[in-house]
Amino acid sequence: METRRFGVLGKVTALSKAAAKAFERVLYVDDEPDIREVVELSLGLMPGLTVKTCASGVEALEIIDGFNPDLVLLDVMMPGLDGPATLARLRDNPAAVDIPVVFMTAKAFPQEVDRFMSLGAAGVISKPFDPMALAQRVREIWQSVSHAVPRAEF
Amino acid sequence: MSSEDEVKGKLADIAARYLKRTAGEMDELQALVGQVPAEGKPALRRIEVLTHRIRGSGAVFGFAEISTAAEAIEMLAVDQIRLPRIDVAQVAERLQQLTAELQAAVHRAQSPGA
Numbered sequence: 001m002e003t004r005r006f007g008v009l010g011k012v013t014a015l016s017k018a019a020a021k022a023f024e025r026v027l028y029v030d031d032e033p034d035i036r037e038v039v040e041l042s043l044g045l046m047p048g049l050t051v052k053t054c055a056s057g058v059e060a061l062e063i064i065d066g067f068n069p070d071l072v073l074l075d076v077m078m079p080g081l082d083g084p085a086t087l088a089r090l091r092d093n094p095a096a097v098d099i100p101v102v103f104m105t106a107k108a109f110p111q112e113v114d115r116f117m118s119l120g121a122a123g124v125i126s127k128p129f130d131p132m133a134l135a136q137r138v139r140e141i142w143q144s145v146s147h148a149v150p151r152a153e154f
Numbered sequence: 155m156s157s158e159d160e161v162k163g164k165l166a167d168i169a170a171r172y173l174k175r176t177a178g179e180m181d182e183l184q185a186l187v188g189q190v191p192a193e194g195k196p197a198l199r200r201i202e203v204l205t206h207r208i209r210g211s212g213a214v215f216g217f218a219e220i221s222t223a224a225e226a227i228e229m230l231a232v233d234q235i236r237l238p239r240i241d242v243a244q245v246a247e248r249l250q251q252l253t254a255e256l257q258a259a260v261h262r263a264q265s266p267g268a
Contacts, residue, residue, distance in 0.1 A: 034172050034211050041161045077206055106210050128213035128221075131165055132158065 023070050023142050028053045029060045029086065030075035030104070035127075039073065042134035049135075057081030061089055064096045071122070071142050076105035084119055091120060100145045102138070104129070169215035173263055176208055176220065180257050183227075187253055190246040195235050201249070202231040208256075217263050223256035 026049060028039045036053040043051045052067050054060050058081050060072070072090070076083035083103050090096040100122035105112070108126035116124050123141040125134070183204060189197040205228040212221035230248060234240045 032207050032211060034168055035214060037168055038165060038214060041164055045157060045161060079203065106206070106213070127210050131161070131214065 022146070023139065024048065025050045025052070025067060025069040026071050026073060026138070027051075027060060027064065027067060027069040028073040029055075029057060029078070029083075031055050031078045032075070035075075038131050039134065042129075042131040043138065044135075045132070046135040046139060057083070057086030057089070060086055061093070064090065064093065064099075068095075069099060071138070071145075072099055072101045073125075073138065074101055074103055076103050076107065076116075084116070087119055087121065100142065102141055165215070169217075172211050172215050173217065173260070176212070177260050177264060179204065179208070180253070180260060183253055183256070187246060187249045190249060191242045194240065194242050198231040198235050198245075202228055202235065205231065205256075217259075219259040220256065220263055223252065223259045227252045227256060 023046075026043060028036060028043070028051060030036050030039070030053070033055070036055070040051050040053060043049055052063070052069070054063060057074075057078060060074075061081075064072075074083040074086055078086075081089070083105070087101050087103075090099065090101060101120070102123045102125060103116045103121050104125045104127055105116075106127040108124055113124045122145045125137060125141075129137070183201065186197055186201045186204065190201075205224040209221045209224035209228055212218075212224060227249065230245070230252065234245050
């Protein structure tokens with residue numbers, strides 16, 4: 001498990017600064033270490049974001065309360081507890097029930113996307129993804145969810 | 155150097171590491187394919203997991219040929235796992251062919267322009 005806090009990088013508009021201020025913590029769960037590292041680098045392009053990664057759904061369930069992420073990115077195909085099973089367990093946790101969960105999958109076919117959304121996912125990001133565009137995509141999903149379902153801390 | 159340039163540089167380093175490790179995993183894949191006639195579906199599941207990872211990461215790092223070749227193996231394994239009965243000898247032979255194609259793709263990626 002790793003945690004990194006990134007400084008302000010790149011150009012930031014007033015609007016995106018406001019959004020980034022409230023969007024502070026992301027947990028990324030994937031059993032593939034190279035992809036975890038890529039996602040950390042990619043999300044590091046977003047100003048002021050703290051990114052924590054872990055290698056399994058079980059590990060995610062263990063650290064979710066202490067880290068209290070604003071959004072969880074979940075790989076779908078993981079050994080043991082896969083993405084959908086991890087989401088179901090998160091929804092059983094009162095402290096995590098409202099945290100938006102986004103699936104990342106190589107199987108982003110329409111039927112699968114519909115299934116993930118019906119499970120309560122906030123969005124689905126296809127693999128392969130563009131590492132240089134991932135941060136923007138994640139922020140867009142978070143903004144759409146946070147605007148649709150206002151949360152007290154926002 | 156901009157932050158994006160730094161990220162691109164680090165991504166290139168990770169991609170090189172991926173390629174080296176994947177080349178090393180070809181022996182593991184060959185061994186798993188060799189276990190299919192005796193084990194059947196358990197070996198196919200391990201092949202699915204390994205090639206799924208190779209496929210997904212390969213695509214992220216821009217190794218399209220590796221990703222496609224790994225996907226062919228993964229899909230064959232997935233399809234066979236779903237069947238009630240499989241002809242393990244036939245599946246193993248096809249896996250051997252596809253594994254050879256993946257190895258060739260990895261070799262070409264390691265030696266571009268060769």
